[in-house]
Amino acid sequence: MRTPLSSTRFLQRSSRLLSTKPPAMHPLTAASLNPAILNVEYAVRGELAIKAEEYRNQLKNPDHGLPFDRVISSNIGNPQQKGLDQAPITFVRQIAALMEYPALATLAPTAFPGDVLARASELQSEIGSIGAYSHSQGVPYIRHNVAKFIAERDGFTGPYAEYSDPNAIFLTAGASAGVSLLLSMLIASPNDGILIPIPQYPLYTATIAQFEGKPIPYYLSSSLSAGWSTSVSDVRDALAKAKSEGVNPKALVVINPGNPTGSVLDRGTMEDLVKICEEHSLVLLADEVYQDNLHARVSFTSFKKVAHALQSPAPLISFHSTSKGVLGECGRRGGYFECTNISPEVLALIYKMVSVGLCPPLQGQIAVDTLVRPPKKGEPSYSVWKEETGAIHKALAERTSTMTTRLGSLPGVKCYPSPGALYLFPEITLSQKAVEKAKEKGKAPDAMYALELLDETGICVVPGSGFGQKEGVWHYRLTCLCPGVEEYVGKLEKFHKGWVERYGA
């Protein structure tokens, strides 16, 4: 019989084994640990997510007494989670299943289209068993396919390896693992700084804290007409301020399309950012995991393409993932980063570090291969693939549009356009009364908003304070992944109106 796992009870039962003989001295306390760990914060899976998990368990009891009948986890970009409706792409899963159990090709040949059988057989001959460690940098053949994808995506017409070098590509366990590795290498002293956008995806502040560097925030601007944007002069100001304070800037993080903002950079801004990296000897860390999540009339331009056109010598590392886009394969932990203008000496050090971890998960690597080599027109799998991916893009675009309009119509709410990624990041005006109430409770005002939203509706969002925001301005982030958008937005509206009644606009 399975004990239900409540998140509050998450830790209650440990170290009671020996309750008959309590330890005289318990050497392992938080105070004895690496102090950097204590400064790490990751709001996406923080207090609210833990409380949501508690409610989810409570709902299993018919007499739960809660004012909602399900918890909706809008706090995390996890498209295939229970309760959301994004099914996996059939092509991806058919190949994955054949890689797991190659005998299926003869046991159940009719269960798979011909192109899937051929693809799986090709991958098997390149890789062998997916139960073996691969090359630490990732299967060479898959890295070649990634390089080809990058060259084609960016419109490069020569031999792909002249544009993107498979030996400078590292497959990873999701983009996060790559970001963490690179930051651990770049931060050489507590005085080293990393420029990050604010608001940012909290992986960056968490990892900078872990490796004891200094975040150098540059604030993004928002306007109802243009959405969120990056001001090059604000980046320059942030740099100058950091230098004047004795901080040594090492890298510039850019998230494009933006998380949590959903913004998409224009080419001029991208060029200026590349030039700043050149001028100030910064490594450009381009988080481009949402490059395939575009739901307005915008297209994606990679930093690789921009840097190449400028013939820039700026070191560039760009990240991609199988967790977002139309695949949404978060659970298999797949991704890659590509290094441009990185010296062989430094690449060899990166290789050494990844070799200690042996290799990225093979099913993540296989998913990367599928990401960069989807079925082509005329192939048996193409029509299903086209239909499935089209439906995902369409649903996301429609939800984003509906949610933006409706949330933006609420009193005291500004919902900026979000042409990319999976999120909205509405700004909420919070009254003096609400701010004081939050202070009383020892919460950030937007965290109180998010907590009351969860308590009342079962909808879990992340308060803006988890991402960073300008002082005195409040937001929350929610995903645009929830099905039944009418009912969902209806709940958000009803809650917000009640909030305004309680605390004023």
Added chain:
Amino acid sequence: MRTPLSSTRFLQRSSRLLSTKPPAMHPLTAASLNPAILNVEYAVRGELAIKAEEYRNQLKNPDHGLPFDRVISSNIGNPQQKGLDQAPITFVRQIAALMEYPALATLAPTAFPGDVLARASELQSEIGSIGAYSHSQGVPYIRHNVAKFIAERDGFTGPYAEYSDPNAIFLTAGASAGVSLLLSMLIASPNDGILIPIPQYPLYTATIAQFEGKPIPYYLSSSLSAGWSTSVSDVRDALAKAKSEGVNPKALVVINPGNPTGSVLDRGTMEDLVKICEEHSLVLLADEVYQDNLHARVSFTSFKKVAHALQSPAPLISFHSTSKGVLGECGRRGGYFECTNISPEVLALIYKMVSVGLCPPLQGQIAVDTLVRPPKKGEPSYSVWKEETGAIHKALAERTSTMTTRLGSLPGVKCYPSPGALYLFPEITLSQKAVEKAKEKGKAPDAMYALELLDETGICVVPGSGFGQKEGVWHYRLTCLCPGVEEYVGKLEKFHKGWVERYGA
């Protein structure tokens, strides 16, 4: 057309993109990186492994001019790699395939035994899609199954959660990821030390270097009758010496069964080691990934069981993996660690840190579930499972025995008994002439032995210097995974005899 990937050419082609406009200044050099990174060494995938990869590519050319026709990677415990003969366990892969593509249960029901279909359906209802992020600590249901497995393995007869708490278990991307995380948390200052056996698996020295702690070596002893053993007084001496030098010991690493030694600890020694941890406020890090690889008349006793019997309050973290044992599923990156006598406060910090990385790979988690819940007698999959796992155990035992005897009969070679794990760690006497020749070449003498072995036979092993050894004593580590043991050992014998002719015994 795929460019063959030579490992020496591994990095040659990068950063040449912009050769027309060489950067005036290349800010990212090894000297600008975290200096701790430079001190990391990981011999298992070091110089020899890279050279082996080169030879493997060279062999694709019919006129390769090499004195062998295949490379045998005996440097790494990777049972399913190409060229070795360990096939995956069918039960594991059938479940994995159904988790990838649940439609197979209706598309090809006859391809799967009934218990596999039932198990997959149960896991699907617990987990949902394996394309979703799970709980950061791992799927709760799988953690419950792990706890049950631990209790049953250790002969605990009460309710399993009283012996092993699912909330104190963390599923990981292989054991390495867990070891790395824990060491990053335990090392709080450059003065903090970690006791490690010498010889050791180089993950430990690599990770301690990365997080800037101090390794505190305790040397294992070897004898032809008793094999490798751990002397409790040597551990005490190492502790005293470290303390006298101002080092602050935080944890004791024990690898049991041993890597690279293959030794299995006796219960008395284990009890003493637990007591040392109590006395000196050390965390016991028990690397037990080879617990199922026992091929002599020995049985495995876990540190959990020993600590429990002693009612010890010593904090204990034990690691297990899906990469070794009979599964040998290295590529999916699965494993777990169990925390005992660790405070809720510290568990919460571990949880926070794993949440930044989102979750371990789901196929690794599924493999952990299969590891802890193999088919039972009477179930449809049992007989195939029994046959497959029996054949793996038998082959390993036979190879280990043959190799130990034959290598141990060579002049100047001592091959200690290896009742556990996957390796032999023969000691080789190297003549003064050989030592001088190695010095000339700037190599460790055992590295020169291993390099000449590779050049002559295509067999890749790891020199003892990669694991640590007493001064002036030389070894190498090789796996017992290679099929065709007669031919394989024949090559090792022939090489060794030639070596003795060249350099003397």
